[in-house]
Amino acid sequence: xxxxxxxxxxxxxxxxxxxxxxxxxxxxxxxxxxxxxxxxxxxxxxxxxxxxxxxxxxxxxxxxxxxxxxxxxxxxxxxxxxxxxxxxxxxxxxxxxxxxxxxxxxxxx
Amino acid sequence: xxxxxxxxxxxxxxxxxxxxxxxxxxxxxxxxxxxxxxxxxxxxxxxxxxxxxxxxxxxxxxxxxxxxxxxxxxxxxxxxxxxxxxxxxxxxxxxxxxxxxxxxxxxxxxxxxxxxxxxxxxxxxxxxxxxxxxxxxxxxxxxxxxxxxxxxxxxxxxxxxxxxxxxxxxxxxxxxxxxxxxxxxxxxxxxxxxxxxxxxxxxxxxxxxxxxxxxxxxxxxxxxxxxxxxxxxxxxxxxxxxxxxxxxxxxxxxxxxxxxxxxxxxxxxxxxxxxxxxxxxxxxxxxxxxxxxxxxxxxxxxxxxxxxxxxxxxxxxxxxxxxxxxxxxxxxxxxxxxxxxxxxxxxxxxxxxxxxxxxxxxxxxxxxxxxxxxxxxxxxxxxxxxxxxxxxxxxxxxxxxxxxxxxxxxxxxxxxxxxxxxxxxxxx
Numbered sequence: 350x351x352x353x354x355x356x357x358x359x360x361x362x363x364x365x366x367x368x369x370x371x372x373x374x375x376x377x378x379x380x381x382x383x384x385x386x387x388x389x390x391x392x393x394x395x396x397x398x399x400x401x402x403x404x405x406x407x408x409x410x411x412x413x414x415x416x417x418x419x420x421x422x423x424x425x426x427x428x429x430x431x432x433x434x435x436x437x438x439x440x441x442x443x444x445x446x447x448x449x450x451x452x453x454x455x456x457x458x
Numbered sequence: 459x460x461x462x463x464x465x466x467x468x469x470x471x472x473x474x475x476x477x478x479x480x481x482x483x484x485x486x487x488x489x490x491x492x493x494x495x496x497x498x499x500x501x502x503x504x505x506x507x508x509x510x511x512x513x514x515x516x517x518x519x520x521x522x523x524x525x526x527x528x529x530x531x532x533x534x535x536x537x538x539x540x541x542x543x544x545x546x547x548x549x550x551x552x553x554x555x556x557x558x559x560x561x562x563x564x565x566x567x568x569x570x571x572x573x574x575x576x577x578x579x580x581x582x583x584x585x586x587x588x589x590x591x592x593x594x595x596x597x598x599x600x601x602x603x604x605x606x607x608x609x610x611x612x613x614x615x616x617x618x619x620x621x622x623x624x625x626x627x628x629x630x631x632x633x634x635x636x637x638x639x640x641x642x643x644x645x646x647x648x649x650x651x652x653x654x655x656x657x658x659x660x661x662x663x664x665x666x667x668x669x670x671x672x673x674x675x676x677x678x679x680x681x682x683x684x685x686x687x688x689x690x691x692x693x694x695x696x697x698x699x700x701x702x703x704x705x706x707x708x709x710x711x712x713x714x715x716x717x718x719x720x721x722x723x724x725x726x727x728x729x730x731x732x733x734x735x736x737x738x739x740x741x742x743x744x745x746x747x748x749x750x751x752x753x754x755x756x757x758x759x760x761x762x763x764x765x766x767x768x769x770x771x772x773x774x775x776x777x778x779x780x781x782x783x784x785x786x787x788x789x790x791x792x793x794x795x796x797x798x799x800x801x802x803x804x805x806x807x808x809x810x811x812x813x814x815x816x817x818x819x820x821x822x823x824x825x826x827x828x829x830x831x832x833x834x835x836x837x838x839x840x841x842x843x844x845x846x847x848x849x850x851x852x853x854x855x856x857x858x859x860x861x862x863x864x865x866x867x868x869x870x871x872x873x874x875x876x877x878x879x880x881x882x883x884x885x886x
Binding site for chain 2: 419
């Protein structure tokens with residue numbers, strides 16, 4: 350019981366670090382990070398070496414989509430080079446402005 | 459990846475030459491305007507003005523539109539271009555025919571050179587139309603924006619067909635009415651059918667995307683689509699076969715109402731935008747939409763009042779200028795900064811993303827120069843309109859000089875983007 354709790358805590362710390370890494374991934378056009386833009390819907394870490402990111406784009410036809418996803422994968426691998434990073438790109442629910450954090454709204458001017 | 463448009467994006471080799479050629483044509487147009495201003499300032503359809511107009515409309519505006527459309531197709535139709543090879547052949551034929559066509563107008567060679575160069579131009583644009591229609595057909599996506607763009611491409615075909623018939627008529631003499639009569643229809647098919655519908659289709663995708671507005675109500679755009687298309691069909695038929703003043707009133711009203719619905723859509727987007735701070739590219743794009751009101755007002759003046767012939771000449775010239783320079787060029791000058799840097803950035807930096815610190819797309823050009831360009835372009839436009847209206851050559855020439863500087867900065871920034879060398883920094 351003691352060991353499981355400790356593993357969960359460690360997993361949570363890793364998740365926080367990964368989320369922090371994602372705040373450095375920018376949308377090159379909007380120039381705001383994907384976390385504050387509200388593009389990241391869910392973040393899961395299995396406690397071993399797999400990270401699953403469920404995310405969206407501001408529009409399905411976003412010209413920078415490939416680049417953003419590559420940035421997500423590479424940025425996490427820079428820190429955890431043996432991790433498997435799965436990006437699940439979804440367009441349901443559709444991204445809307447209400448998902449932008451107050452910080453993100455400030456950045457938009 | 460998962461239907462992302464970048465999987466369908468054409469090679470930059472298809473798109474980028476259009477931006478370079480277009481920027482160059484804009485500069486050539488401005489210089490030729492300056493050199494011949496005293497000749498065309500008060501003459502209706504002066505050959506040199508026709509040459510300049512075609513360099514502006516075909517060399518600058520349509521050239522950039524063709525390049526941008528090749529890039530926009532994946533965004534709007536969610537499919538790849540039917541043939542990149544065909545696009546490259548089209549570009550080559552288009553440039554050759556453009557040079558020959560403009561030169562034939564400039565030297566008034568209306569029987570031989572104009573005949574063959576207009577046929578070549580028709581053929582090159584036909585290839586473009588075929589490429590885009592085939593792309594549209596293989597797409598499953600049907601939105602009001604894609605309908606606008608598809609119809610604009612058909613209207614481009616119609617514009618070019620009538621233009622070629624007018625050019626051929628100088629040699630074969632088969633048309634029943636005067637050239638000026640058909641030229642008026644040709645100009646409106648191009649300005650409303652090709653450019654306006656294209657602008658509405660593309661901007662109703664791009665402006666909400668760049669401004670971060672999720673205005674999804676497309677009802678106004680649907681109404682606009684049917685009103686403008688119906689109005690233009692009616693106007694063309696009326697001009698070509700009946701010439702009834704009431705028909706012109708009615709069809710013009712339909713078109714103007716259609717524009718009003720589009721403006722109302724853009725206004726809603728603007729009001730609900732999250733991105734409050736607009737860069738130069740977006741500012742120019744918004745201005746172009748507002749400037750749509752100017753040709754609308756001028757056209758009402760031309761339709762509603764029986765102006766004397768000299769006044770009609772001056773107002774008509776301003777009408778053309780307000781469309782080509784005021785609306786189309788303003789939008790293109792803005793949208794170049796919202797498209798070209800991203801095309802080049804993706805080509806040069808995508809493989810380095812996450813591995814190195816890369817510059818941002820907007821850092822590929824000088825934003826400072828873009829601002830100067832915008833502040834020069836606006837007074838240039840105003841001075842030129844006034845110079846023409848009041849027949850004041852110094853005013854007109856001062857405006858054109860500012861336009862030359864604008865065009866030079868535009869070309870400089872295009873080349874700065876295109877020839878950008880990769881700059882990477884280690885991640886910290």
